[in-house]
Amino acid sequence: MADAMLPTFVQKPTGPAKLEVPAVSPDREIPIRPTRKQVSRACDWCRARRIKCDNGRPCRACRQRGADCTHKGTNEPRTLPMALKEIEKLRARVQELQAELDAYKSREHQSVPTPSETSIATSPSSTRDQRGSQNGHSSTQASSPSPSVVSKPQWDGIFIATSRSDQTSYYGPSSHFYFVSRIGAYLNKALQQPCAPRSMQPKEARRNAALTNPNEAEEREIQSNQVVGGLSPSPTMTRTQEEYFLSLFWESYHCLMPVIDEVEFRRHYASLWEPSKPHRKNSPLVDIVLAICLQYGYSFISRDAAPDHRDPSSDDATMAGRWYYRRGQSLLAADFESPTITTVQCLIFSMCYLCCASFQNMAHITVAQAVRTAQILGLHLEPPADMPLADRELRKRIWWILSATESKVTAKLGRFGFVDRSQVTVTQPSDDIETASANGATLGSYGNVTWLTYNLQMQKLSHVSFDIHQPLYAKFGEALERSGTNSLYKDSQALESCAEFLAVRLPALKAWADQLPSSIKSPRRQGGEPFAIDRTPLDIDPLAPTWLQRQRICLELLYHSQFTNLCRPFITFYSNASTYTPIAERHAAACVHHAIAHTLIMHQVVTETDFMCGWSEFFFWQWNAAISIVGFVLAYPIHSSTSNARKALDKAVAVFDVFGANFSVAADAADIIRDLTSKADQLAGRLRSGIMAPPGATPEQQQQPAECPAAVNGGAYVTNTNGDDDGLAWLDPSEQNDPNYFSEFMDWAMSVDQFNNFEHFFNSNNPTNAFQFGQ
Known part of the structure; x- marks a missing residue:
């Protein structure tokens, strides 16, 4: 009975006729309808007529009518896959921006910007104006950089014309040119008198x-x-x-x-x-x-x-x-x-x-x-x-x-x-x-070193110094930006903050010296320590090979030079009586201590051995140390280290005399240091006579001490009370044109480091050979 009723059930379905499922032979495959292709956006002609359009360019409808297929719409997503891709892209971008924001907030709490930080304000406008005028551009151009170019704040250096042309060359604040210019500005102010002519005849x-x-x-x-x-x-x-x-x-x-x-x-x-x-x-x-x-x-x-x-x-x-x-x-x-x-x-x-x-x-x-x-x-x-x-x-x-x-x-x-x-x-x-x-x-x-050990240790020292130097001068730039000035020495608190910054990082140099193999260190007499500033003489080992003895000396000289250069910016010629900067003064003392150690080593080596004979590079190292000592003696006439620094200058002159037998520039350097030393003694004598003079003594009886700055604070001369003069007026280009001011002093100082370029000074009949400097 069930078999008889089955055809009746099939012929009279309960559902709609369109849902009828015909019987399919097992050997016949069911056709699969292809997925409809989605169109992201119809072309302009199809959209206007609301007809079907495919993704072709041109589309099928436009091909059939023989017309151009245009698409003026935007590229916003029109399909679900495109929308999902756009969402993922936006989420990734949000994460990137959030990470950058977090990194920027974390750097705000640090004292030094990281190398990747680019959104820092530029230097003060006065500093930019000065840079622009030095390069021959107007102050408007220099102070209005492109909105898309944002620079980090920095401590500007000086521009010096070379001897071959009027084109200037830039030297930054870490160079000894900058420090020599500070000495020249200070001497011109402290002497307060016309500079007498002094012939600077370069050697033949x-x-x-x-x-x-x-x-x-x-x-x-x-x-x-x-x-x-x-x-x-x-x-x-x-x-x-x-x-x-x-x-x-x-x-x-x-x-x-x-x-x-x-x-x-x-x-x-x-x-x-x-x-x-x-x-x-x-x-x-x-x-x-x-x-x-x-x-x-x-x-x-x-x-x-x-x-x-x-x-x-x-x-x-x-x-x-x-x-x-x-x-x-x-x-x-x-x-x-x-x-x-x-x-x-x-x-x-x-x-x-x-x-x-x-x-x-x-x-x-x-x-x-x-x-x-x-x-x-x-x-x-x-x-x-x-x-x-x-x-x-x-x-x-x-x-x-x-x-x-x-x-x-x-x-x-x-x-x-x-x-x-x-x-x-x-x-x-x-x-x-x-x-x-x-x-x-x-x-x-x-011993425990090879002839390649010096090379490896020298590289480590250079990179340790570089890792201190770069963030330190970035810190200087930040301090100048906060103070809104073009001179670090106008803001004693900013200078002290930079000194604190350096104090945290200087131990890395000492740690480098501590890890050196014993055989690469020069032993000392009298129980002294290598790489120390105790001024004990070297104990030169006659049995050590020549290459090792030379490497020992060079490595220690390089160490003292790096220490001197890092601490030299803290030698200040003018200070404020109401401000105490103990860390900056300790750095100034450390600078002169290492410069003295460098000078004593060089003096012993050139007088007792021939290891440094013929090395003009080491003469320039010694010039760098000597000019640092001169600056300290001028800036700190009353200091516990001044006496030793003054004695070291005599040693430096002796070193230059030894080099002067073969390098004419070294003979000039000896004369320059002698002259600067005499001026330091002159200023110290005025200060001493002013202290020892009886009450009510006239300026003539005090050997005119009023020509010096009026007071002393911590050994450094004090500027006027309003603090608007820091002795660095040479940053103004108009001051550099004064024949009795900075420009002639820099010509005089540059004759040491760039002597080979001053051809127009060679003629003894040339009136420019005789330029003025205070006696």
Whole structure:
């Protein structure tokens, strides 16, 4: 019965007819209807007529009618998938903005902005106006930067015209140029009298200063020699003479800057000589190495042995080897499009030559060129693991030496660096026995150090100093912005806050000294400690190899120089009687203590040994220390450290006299320090006579002490009560045009560090040779 009723049930369904499901054969597949394609937005023609449109461009309807398919609507999402994607994008953006906001709030509680912080207000308008006027732009342009360009506040430096043209060069507040300018401004104010004429006759060696534009005497010498490419003369030293100077390289520059492979260089040099030819083949690397060796070793040659026809100006060692330098640069120019490791090596040694020859701007440019070339070669990246050990370590040493050199040069000149540390992945080089003896290196090891230990420790010191220097000067800029002035010395509280900031970070330098291996430290007599400021003499070990003794001295001198430079901004020539800045004064004392330690070491080394003979670079280190001591003696005539500082100046003059036998600039430096010392004694004498004079004594009876500032606070002269004069009026360009003010003093001071560029001072009949300075 059920079977009979089944057809009736199928023929009379209870639901609607359209829901009837026909029977399907098991062998037949059910067709699947395709998913309808969603259209995000119809074209303009289809939308206007409200007809169906596909996603084609042009769409099917427009193709059929033969018309243009236009779409003027916006790109807002019109489908669910597009809307979901847009929501996810907006959520991610909100998270990014929230993270940036949280980071910005956290940095507001810190004293120094991080490198990624870019939304900080610019420097005070007065400072920007001054920078703009120095560069020849109007104050309106300088004080109205583009809204899209926001700079960090900074402590502005000074602009000084070079000797070759009226174009100015910028030197930042960390440079000794800036500090010398402060000394000059203070002396002009403290003496309060017209400066008497004083002849500054540069020595005759400065006549042949140019490295790129030789004078008439050099043109005659060029014509008498072979010319390479019409640019540079061909030096005529024999192989024996060249090898003599090259033998000086290994325990001098090589042990301090190991950027070449000793065995490979010797092999390369031997391959340049052919038995049938009197001169070797050209090589830019050999030429620049010979140039620095001549510059270093020329001081060992007696002047009595010089030929009679020789130009007297060539007796100065700083310009020795200039022919090799010029020819090396001519040969090197062809390699810049396809540089090699040799290109970077040549640039490093070129920088050394220029620095010692006192071409500071050219040296700075060469360092930047070397860094960029090293980046082209990928030296900032970790070398491949399948590369030989010696090659891997050489690449690492080249990069880290460049990085350390860049840090020192930028701090010395007060300019911005150009190495982005966040992009550097190469690890520091090794100084173990295996690396030090790779490829048959001959210098070897001593005690618990190798000849590569100095290089590694020097890099660490440079980077520790850089990590202090950068945030410190960012702090200076913030303090200037808050005070609204262009001089840090107008706000004693701001200066003290910066001193507190430095005090927290200086222990990193001492921690670096504490971790040094014992064999790299110079022992002391009388129980003194290495790297200390107790003024105990060195205990020079006669059994230690020459390279190690030189490395010990250089490392300690560099340590004292870094300490001096970091603390020098806190030497203040004017202070407010109502403000006490104990931390800043301690930094000033630390600056002079390290400068004294540097001077005593140099004096002992140059008088008892020949380790530093011929090193013009170390003369410039000593000049930096001496000018720091002079500034302290002038600023703090009554201080517990003033007596030792005054004695150290006599030692500094003795060091300059030793260097002056071969470097004419050193003889000038000795005269400059003597003159500044006499003025410091003069001002101290006025102060002493003013204190010891009986009540009611006339100014004449007190030797006119009123010409000094009126009072003393903590050893520093006090400015007037309204605090509007800090002795830094030289920041005003109008003051720099005063012939009795800052400009002439800076010409006088720059004759030490840029002496080779002052050709227009060489003529004794030139009236500009005699310029005024207070007696």
